[in-house]
Amino acid sequence: MALPKVEVFGKDIYDLGLVTNIPGIGEQKTFQKDKLITNSFNITARNHEEFFSIGNPASLFNGADWLYTPVKVTGREGEVIWNGVLTNILRNHESKTAELVTKNGLYKLRNERINYSSSTWETGATAFRNIADAIGFTEYNERSVRASDNQLLEAGALMKVNVSIDDNISFQGITEKLAEYSNADAYSHDNEIHFQHWVRFNEPGAVKVKTADLKAFPSVTELEREILNDYSIGYDGDGGVPATDAANGNIGVASRTKFGVKSVPELRSGSTDNMIAFKDLTTAVYVGEGYMRRTSKNIETNPLPLTQISFELFSTNREWLTLNSYFKLTFPDEGWTEKIFEVFQFTIDEDNDSIPIVAVEVIT
Secondary structure (H helix, E strand, C coil), X not given: CCCXXXXXXXXXXXXXXXXXECXXXXXXXXXXXXXXXXXXXXXXXXXXXXXXXXXXXXXCCCCCCCCCCEEEEECCCCCEEEEEEEEEEEEECCCCEEEEEEECHHHHHCCCECCEECCCXXXXXXXXXXXXXXXXXXXXXXXXXXXXXXXXXXXXXXXXXXXXXXXXXXXXXXXXHHXXXXXXXXXXXXXXXXXXXXXXXXXXXCEEXXXXXXXXXXXXXXXXXXXXXXXXXXXXXXXXXXXXXXXXXXCCHHHHHHHCCCECCCCCCECCECCEEECCHHHHHHHHHHHHHHCXXXXXXXXXXXXXXXXXXXXXXXXXXXXXXXXXXXXXXXXXXXXXXXXXXXXXXXXXXXXXXXXXXXXX
């Protein structure tokens, strides 16, 4: 087992003996699927030789353009457990320490004001890529964008985007808005933005987790608050009459009877939202139904809320665990045999041999 690495400005400050400890490193997605979280990670280091006192000639950072320089943390098994940028160095000369404040790559362009107009009908994933490329933001996951683009194209779910500087919307803001209108998860992982349109889970390779793998057994709850069973979504040329579930597939009628009306927040595409217009009824229905299907089991027959679990794994599981991970949990106490869950939040705490996790079951 190798020593960890903390690489800043081309130096491994862990190898130099400057890092006092590596705290638990975690990432998370939000249940507001389209809301980006700027994950952060702070490293406490010794500053006895004024190594981190940026105004001191002895400092590595003296006279250097250190803001937003990359910070990479590698674990004892050689796995990258943090990849971000340096945003501040807090010096405490009483204790002779420095706290390196790091955030993911989104931070440096989060407030960039956007000016963009679609040249034709396109998917929200393509619009996101075009906007990111136009402002020079390269830290996005191309695989997730390409997959989302293909899925939305296949469904015929298209939009036009028209954003001017006068709209005063930031890069982070337009990314979240495009994700919302695309029924997509927008989240930061390994210093990249992932733009992931929701589809039913049908991928092989979910990791098998058994009771013996658990350091702490799950706390289990049902996400009734997350259920959506209706929508009212405008589109280009709708004549002021938005698409609704009752007027189209009516897939949520059993859920509305059981839980009451729980509507998708109005997307206001078309005349009331000058930034984004859905192409047609097909797009509006596809997006509305997608939100409904992702938040309930058996929505058309016996609607039930999704299950959320909080538990701990032993830290040896860090090799497979990411914000992109899915796992199959066998847990006889709940009668589960390879029930599939999606990771929403985790923290790797090697010192305590523990990985606390929050996960939600997936729709298959």
